[in-house]
Amino acid sequence: MNTYRVRELRSTDAQALLAFETDNRQWFESHIDARDPAFYSLQGVTEHIQGYLSDFADGRWHPFVVEETRGKIVGRANLKSIDPVQRSAQIGYRIAQDACGQGLATLAVRHLIQEARSRWQLSQLVAYVYEANLGSKKVLMRCGFLLEHPATGAQAGGESRFVLAI
Template identity: 40%
Template sequence: MLSKTELTEVRLELLCSDDTEQLLEFELENKAWFDTFIPPREQIFYSRQGVLEHIQQFLLDYKCNQLLPLLIKNESRAIIGRLNFTNVDLNKGTAHVGYRIGHQYTSRGVAKLALKKAIAELSKKGIKRLFAYVEVSNIASQKVLFFNGFKKVRIIEEFAQLHGEEIDCIEFTCLINKRQR
């Protein structure tokens, strides 16, 4: 097993169809881990065709400037996480961020570094404000957001369902050009 030392570098790459096999492997390897924190994907997703269709849909949304789907890779170019900016509105300069990190790469600074790098790139594209929603007990994700200049806005009760239970989430926001280092 890998040690939990912090990574000093991560790579962000736009999702592409060449990633189909590796992404399927990553999602299958981490399915149980992800399912404990976020609503599970449909079973049809967990096939080569399902992942390819997922990628194609995400790339269509990317071409329409509605989504920025990124893969987080290590120095060996292996997928270690995902970082998606959804609800992109270039007119308002806003987007929502979500991420998932493979289980063996948690507590190593991956999300923190990836989000920092992505925010720098988004500011060049005119995005001025980001939003994120985190389940109230997910302290690790809250730390990632705080590190990257996000502030708590409010608690939204019954924001989503997870395993048949309503969950409360914290809404966060970040003004990109006013982030503190």
């Protein structure tokens, strides 16, 4: 049985992250907006990681990966658009298709909540989920997020906004 851990993204993760993103591209694109095709190369992923780590150093993002004991990346999770004045951030996460149903999204979201509270002293987290993404809605509700009524700026079939007061 695999065990999993959530850890910060590293500059050395490019090859493993490219494999994760490439292997799950079709799955992810069925739930979220597609990435630019240039992303799907070692150079594209390396630049992506450098951008995230730069934003982390500036206090705007906090990127994580979920990995199994053998070091294979099976998920990602981010605190993004960190606003220290408003004490808020958005969250985002994605889990490999073959790792779904094992509680990894819940593990990742709970880790983000803990980091938001302890490291960043945030008081609110926000997540946006496409209407059809029932799995993510369940994860967010399980972790204490509430659906905002009405979803600000939501269109039919668009995104719902979930909020967690920390």
